[in-house]
Amino acid sequence: MDLGNYASLAHFLPELLLSAGILLLVIVDLIVANKSHLGDLALIITAGTLLLIALTPVTANALLFHRMLVFDGFAMFFRALIALAALVAVWMSMGSEEVRTCDQGEYYAILLASTLAMFLMAESANLLMAYLALEFVSLTSYILTGFLRHNRRSLEAALKYLIYGGVASGTMIYGMSWIFGVSGSLDFTAINHALTSPGNLPVLAVFIALVLILAGMGYKVASVPFHMWAPDVYTGAPIPITTFLAIGSKAAGFALLTRFFFPAISSLTATGSWQVLKGVDWPQLLLVICIVTMTLGNLAALQQTNMKRLLAYSSIAQAGYALMGFVVLSNDGIRAMLFYLFAYYVMDAGAFLVVMIVANSTGREDIDAYRGLAWRGGIVPAIALSIFLLSLTGIPLTVGFIGKFYLFAAVIRGQFYVLAIVGVLNSVVSLYYYMRPIKTMFLDTPNGDEGRLAPDTWNYGLMGVLACATIVLGLYWSPIIAFANRSLNFFLGAA
């Protein structure tokens, strides 16, 4: 169903609410003198958006705005995930000491604008739209990263992000022009049609185009070799923004990557596996990227002494794990990847939240600040952080284990045995650095100069919810896998 501009609006309500909310924030910011309640407003807008998404039934798939965006199960999944990420980011921002010093109106307005951009990225059905959405996400992310204007690290991070981003998106749009040259269109459906119809397509040209496009998308998910920005940006940005980049921006990247590489340039067979068109061998390339990404992320994380940096490398490795679901070319794999992204959202948000709680109290982000945390009033955050880190490792009774279980199940079923071995060895390596903060918190005795943690209800509340979710979803995950299953629904429409 192709919808025109006006008819599309009915499927576009969450985005409309979000846009109205952004304008409202800007206006209220101009009028009200006391800025301290702008966070509440942003929280209400985000929660409202989430509610609207939850209430939207996926009845009919549709292409919106003259085939620019698509409304289907897959888009719904990422809408929900990104809205949840935004909710956590806003909640954390309200409890963050760093953000308190910033200009509240601009901060929340840009944060929500970034959320809107991620929605668009997940819904793009046209390469041009995808490029615009990706740039929209990038621009808002640069500003958010550099929001601590008096902090050198924050500014440096923003500048690095900007330079890398510029190169990556430039490379990507160049790749898109090759695709346009080969297929005569930027529309996903038309590209697919050009690839499936008989006739000689220059395979090499398509392959080169895909490599170039991968630069832009790989940059968003922080996969090797486009990962270099991540450690610096994650370390420099305010913690709520780091969290938002790690879970939201990465999810949006995966959405675009999946939508472009599967429905657009591959075709689904009756058995639920995907077939590469015209023999363009991109899965081999992604297999290498996947293996290198998780291995490099894990090995680099072994050396880190700053928690944000450690989690930055860990998130690179986690993107590598999620890519395992990508390279096996099956619906099983995509489902596992969707589940894993959800699991990753819960546990990584939790881990960053605890880092923020400690930073709020002590102003420090290095692992030494965690020395004996469990024995100096921080037993609750210490246990919570342990749960999140063990979940990131993939120890059972956590949602992270179930995520890895599905990924490895898809990999074994697809007979990618080498990938399976590399994947599990990576899990073992990662245990070493994930256990280090746990060791520091429980096994080391405090020096006495670290100070005690002051409990605050706001952050502890969210931490409790995320920790419980990590455990409960590790025991009973049927609803999430059912949701991921329903979301395995790509809509292309007629060519």
Add this chain to the structure above:
Amino acid sequence: MNHALTLITFIPLAGMVIILSTPQAMKDVCKWIAAAATGLQVLIAIWLYRSFDTATTAIQFSEKHAWIPTYHISYFIGVDGISISMVLLTALICFISVFASFSINRAEKAYYALLLMLDTGMMGVFVALDFFLFYIFWEVMLLPMYFLIGIWGGPRREYAAIKFFLYTLLGSVLILLAMLGLYYYGAQSTFDMTVLASNASHYSSAFQKIVWLALFIGFAIKIPAFPFHTWLPDAHVEAPTAISVILAGVLLKMGTYGILRVNFAILPEATHQLAWLFLGVIGTINIVYGAMCAMAQTDFKKLIAYSSISHMGYVMLGCASFTAAGINGAVLQMFNHGTVTAMLFILVGVIYDRAHHREIAGFGGLAQQMPFYAGMTGLAFFAGMGLPGMSAFISEVLVLIGAWQTYPLMTALGAATAILTAGYLLWTYQRIYLGSFNEKYAGYADLSFREAFTLVPLAIIVLVLGVYPQAVLGLLNTSLVHLNQIVLSTPGPVVALLH
């Protein structure tokens, strides 16, 4: 008692919740809550022992509920002859180790909570019959072990704890992959171990061998089989007494139990073809190498740790023999080693609590000062040597009789090692308890009532099973002979080396 196994598995977890919810001021109650929880477990174990039907190979006391139906994962537990003795052993050792923990005086609440969590994990491994559930229990146990060694351990506790964790995780991820392979390439997609076992012939023999090896490495790390044994001495030396007791008493058995439950039952053909090398030869290396290492030790606890490696070798050799005597002897040896080593580690703990060191050369003539203690040690040492009249004699002889028919050369090596074992144990006894009395140790009290309470029940079991092994053998025989028949009915190894 339709839910006896659920109860015996999750009572400790309930105890853990109660302990965590007691206020800090009442922390002295924690050990009694732990004692009550494990005591209840022992009562249920006694009930299980009395109601167990020894004539059948069927799964008994089973419970099955769907858990994640889309992936055919169920909560399926039950026991048969392979696991019942291990369930009894776990209940007994955990109960004893709670009392062996009473000298812990730092963060008791967390200690007993973790101990009970460990208990649930171990019990769960022995009762689980769904592979997924088995794996969950198998992994869940690692975490409490890490903290128990890491927080309450000796000077190099952090190193030992992470080494233990890394090694075992490496093993378990291989088990995870093997499990997924069995799930996807079997006759039907299932994690139900009984169904997997009945469809065993469906897997191609190359596939069987690859999966067998992955599983073997996973389980061998736990046993620990040479060359994966290096974590064990470190873990034992650093762990507090009660944790060493559990580690040697129950945890190591999970490795050999896994081999019987999974490798033997689900992959009989690969077992029949590979066991001579991986269980037979490596088992013999374990026996000889463990004993030689034990002989070279100067640390009392490390010596016992290496003797564990040596004794677990008999279990592997017995399993590989494919004779009724050998396999029965192997499982009986698992039980006996559990009780004997538990005694030995408690005895090391007794002297360490008093002297705060474990250097064998630093002691001497302790028998004068602590006669009851020296007597108990003598009993445990004789049991460790496999002297007639002690439980370990029966099991080691059964293993050797069984293995002799299949591997005469390896059996001869294994039997000859008994001399080394006697050598290092008697030499140690002589250096610590006999000879001239070191005046430094005057004033040391003999065994306290609590210490005696942890040792005497084990000593009674060691003696009773020495004269009446049927009490445990009767439980095992039917299931193990059946399992052995299944393996023997498959094509044997091509290589007839050492036969």
